[in-house]
Amino acid sequence: MRAVTAPTPGGVDALEVVDRPMPEPAPGEVLIRVTAAGVNRADLLQRQGYYDPPPGATDILGLECSGDIVAVGEGVTDLQIGEHVCALLSGGGYAEYVAVPAGQVAIAPGGVSLVEAGGLMEVAATVWSNVFMIGKLQHGETLLVHGGGSGIGTMAIQLGKAFGARVVVTVGSQEKADFCRELGADLTINYREQDFVEVMKAEGIKADVILDIIGAKYLAANIAALATAGRLVIIGLQGGIKAEINLGALLTKRAAVMATSLRARPTAEKSAIVSAMVAQVWPLLADGTVRPIIHSTYPLEDVHAAHQELEDSTHTGKVLLTL
Structure with a gap:
């Protein structure tokens, strides 16, 4: 089969x-013929040598895909051959076939094409697990999302608004700001x-x-932008890995700083996460x-061009590979 490494x-x-x-699907796994990744x-980051696959995972790139189930491993009873599915992966999505644990x-979902579903699982699982399960965003609170025009950002805007939050985003262009407002963002900051701290202060807004x-x-600025009992959830390191933290500011606000990743989780x-996300998000997609x-x-x-577009940050939303 064709695959990308x-x-x-x-x-x-x-x-x-x-x-x-x-x-081949191991016990508890299914084999998917990939439609999109x-x-x-x-x-x-993996291509650049900064993000190795977890132990035991394939070196084939790709953390999410959609497609059809073509085989099921021993013990799988709730998924059937021929079903249209999407999957959260530890690797292997950039290929014609991938084996994945059935729980992932x-x-x-209804209302979404199978190609579109290829870019759904990673962003939906990331937003649901970090904003709602870890960050515990509540109705009426304020969510600040950095990178509002990204795949994660565009999903976070929509889910934040669907669950009754005020949503503030940072973006890198007027075009992305306009698009984020169309999705429902209440405030966009270039x-x-x-x-962003000064803009939010002028608007009288603090982030829960x-x-x-x-x-x-962004660590110091993020802490400054937090409300009392606010929760900062860090999921990326595009701006570096080391910074000083003002513990006094955290104590004063009774705030929390959390850092999480999805790929290496058991x-x-x-x-x-997938089960909770499907229960809450799939009806909204439908x-x-x-x-x-x-x-x-x-x-x-054309995977080279796809990576270049993402690297240039000229995209709004998701970039997909199709097979």
């Missing part, structure tokens, strides 16, 4: 479309031109939950309250 870390040229044996920033697989992809660069934890935002699709052979 990056045997030597580097730029987009490090990506290679190779031939690999078709995987989401391209995520974590894939760029969901029937593709981080290239504005200080912050979903942060930047890390060290299967049982991922399965629990009735059109929430929709996947797809910026572009590329054939698997």
